Amino acid sequence: MDNISKHNNAHEKLMQAIFFLSASVSVIAVIAICLFLFLRGFQAISEIGFSEFILNEKWGPTNVPPSYGILSMIVGSIYVTGGAIILGVPIGLLCAIFLAEFCPPNIYRIVKPAVNLLAGIPSIIYGFFGMQVVVPFVREYFGGNGFSIMSSSIILGIMILPTIITISESSLRSVPESYKEASFGLGATKEETVFRVVVHAAGSGILTSIILGIGRAAGETMAVVMVAGNSAMPLDKIELLRPIRTMTTNIVTEMSYASGLHQLSLIATGAVLFVFIVILNTALSLIKSKSARN
Amino acid sequence: MSDKDKIKIENINLYYGDFHALKNINMKIKTNEITAFIGPSGCGKSSLLKSLNRMNDLIEGVKITGRVLLDNIDVYKEMDPTVLRKRVGMVFQKPNPFPMSIYDNVAYGPRTHGIKSKAKLDEIVEQSLNSAAMWNEVKDRLKKNALGLSGGQQQRLCIARAFSVNPEVILLDEPTSALDPISTMKIEDLLTEIKKNYTIIIVTHNMQQATRISDKTGFFLQGEVVEFDKTEKLFSMPKNKKTEDYITGRFG
Numbered sequence: 001m002d003n004i005s006k007h008n009n010a011h012e013k014l015m016q017a018i019f020f021l022s023a024s025v026s027v028i029a030v031i032a033i034c035l036f037l038f039l040r041g042f043q044a045i046s047e048i049g050f051s052e053f054i055l056n057e058k059w060g061p062t063n064v065p066p067s068y069g070i071l072s073m074i075v076g077s078i079y080v081t082g083g084a085i086i087l088g089v090p091i092g093l094l095c096a097i098f099l100a101e102f103c104p105p106n107i108y109r110i111v112k113p114a115v116n117l118l119a120g121i122p123s124i125i126y127g128f129f130g131m132q133v134v135v136p137f138v139r140e141y142f143g144g145n146g147f148s149i150m151s152s153s154i155i156l157g158i159m160i161l162p163t164i165i166t167i168s169e170s171s172l173r174s175v176p177e178s179y180k181e182a183s184f185g186l187g188a189t190k191e192e193t194v195f196r197v198v199v200h201a202a203g204s205g206i207l208t209s210i211i212l213g214i215g216r217a218a219g220e221t222m223a224v225v226m227v228a229g230n231s232a233m234p235l236d237k238i239e240l241l242r243p244i245r246t247m248t249t250n251i252v253t254e255m256s257y258a259s260g261l262h263q264l265s266l267i268a269t270g271a272v273l274f275v276f277i278v279i280l281n282t283a284l285s286l287i288k289s290k291s292a293r294n
Numbered sequence: 295m296s297d298k299d300k301i302k303i304e305n306i307n308l309y310y311g312d313f314h315a316l317k318n319i320n321m322k323i324k325t326n327e328i329t330a331f332i333g334p335s336g337c338g339k340s341s342l343l344k345s346l347n348r349m350n351d352l353i354e355g356v357k358i359t360g361r362v363l364l365d366n367i368d369v370y371k372e373m374d375p376t377v378l379r380k381r382v383g384m385v386f387q388k389p390n391p392f393p394m395s396i397y398d399n400v401a402y403g404p405r406t407h408g409i410k411s412k413a414k415l416d417e418i419v420e421q422s423l424n425s426a427a428m429w430n431e432v433k434d435r436l437k438k439n440a441l442g443l444s445g446g447q448q449q450r451l452c453i454a455r456a457f458s459v460n461p462e463v464i465l466l467d468e469p470t471s472a473l474d475p476i477s478t479m480k481i482e483d484l485l486t487e488i489k490k491n492y493t494i495i496i497v498t499h500n501m502q503q504a505t506r507i508s509d510k511t512g513f514f515l516q517g518e519v520v521e522f523d524k525t526e527k528l529f530s531m532p533k534n535k536k537t538e539d540y541i542t543g544r545f546g
Binding site for chain 2: 176178179181182183184185186187188189192196197200201
């Protein structure tokens with residue numbers, strides 16, 4: 001008897017250790033990435049100067065003398081992310097509402113797998129699609145050479161759809177039936193009930209989907225690099241139909257040949273991107289918890 | 295106004311798929327009275343209640359035959375359900391305030407029906423909460439989330455919310471079954487107080503509640519109305535043996 005309980009005890013301890021180790025992996029990974037990013041990035045920023053790096057729009061690491069300003073890329077990232085949100089959120093949200101509240105089962109059987117499939121497409125394919133279809137489309141109907149903020153926004157807008165649709169749909173579905181009954185009971189129509197009660201009650205889940213969508217759009221690299229044109233624009237030349245360079249595409253286009261301070265400055269760009277996303281997420285979570293409290 | 299038949303239920307049969315849930319129901323509900331529906335679980339009393347404001351329309355596979363007349367107008371043939379539900383309000387078994395502020399809960403109905411003026415909405419909110427005897431309790435925290443209220447307060451808020459669209463009839467589906475005795479008493483007092491302005495139908499599991507507040511009582515069993523009479527009469531000298539067995543606690 002004693003032996004068995006000792007055995008069980010040891011077994012339990014072992015399992016606990018395994019669980020603990022598994023849990024540690026992600027924490028260690030985050031810490032390691034942060035250390036790498038900020039130590040190396042800090043090195044670059046302290047050499048270049050914070051304001052020279054963040055607030056200067058001139059990027060020319062191979063110029064003589066070199067300049068390391070990434071402001072136009074920060075603005076570029078904000079533009080393409082904003083564009084993706086403007087396109088992706090309304091479409092995604094309306095699609096989620098349709099799926100959760102209005103969709104007949106036979107149509108659901110087609111739309112739902114299509115959305116899931118969209119989530120599984122690799123970003124390089126989105127990039128190809130953008131290059132071959134969206135860029136010519138924008139060139140043809142809007143002007144410019146097609147490689148632009150607009151093309152990037154369209155591609156990113158499509159890429160964030162599955163995130164927004166899936167999370168919003170499940171939060172819309174989890175709204176209790178009793179809220180709807182109450183609304184119908186007051187003489188509201190189905191549309192009024194959905195838009196004024198169900199969407200409202202699912203607000204926090206919808207906001208979560210938007211936060212994740214923003215993170216996805218701001219961090220996306222491969223698809224953007226293929227449609228954005230990638231020239232770092234001075235701020236006064238940034239336009240919807242002109243090429244743009246974002247923080248992510250800056251890193252990926254130059255990493256292969258950069259060395260020394262140039263390379264460090266790219267890592268620092270990554271650190272800024274990281275902080276950018278963290279600030280966005282924190283801001284939105286604050287809004288979320290505030291609206292939840294009221 | 296008094297003595298008028300507000301609602302006439304004529305030959306109502308209701309089926310959930312193959313299940314025959316209501317069998318040939320005929321009843322007349324009088325204005326400014328409280329009518330109670332009693333009976334064991336599954337006897338059809340809630341189904342009948344939900345037929346009166348067409349909430350059964352929302353359930354798939356429901357078939358209803360017969361007529362429900364509100365002021366002699368057939369609610370299934372001659373009335374839009376949204377209009378009907380504005381005139382015939384409902385309070386549910388479980389308190390179900392919206393996850394919004396107390397104010398927005400009460401203002402939801404009037405806003406839905408097109409009232410936008412802030413002054414008008416303020417007035418309706420105050421009146422409705424007053425009628426539900428809770429204005430003084432909540433007037434200083436109208437902007438607070440309604441889900442922070444106690445269960446009894448939530449249910450009274452739901453009653454206030456039902457008042458907000460100025461209905462003529464109020465249906466209550468076991469409104470106190472989830473509440474403590476004091477909250478229950480408050481709601482019963484409220485109902486007897488407001489019946490002068492409304493026609494009230496209440497489904498209840500609680501026979502004492504029916505005797506305390508209702509003018510008429512209908513006893514339901516297996517989808518049929520066994521007996522429908524003045525409450526006093528039904529409980530003191532029931533005509534039907536089954537009614538007697540039920541109210542004396544021999545089954546149910």
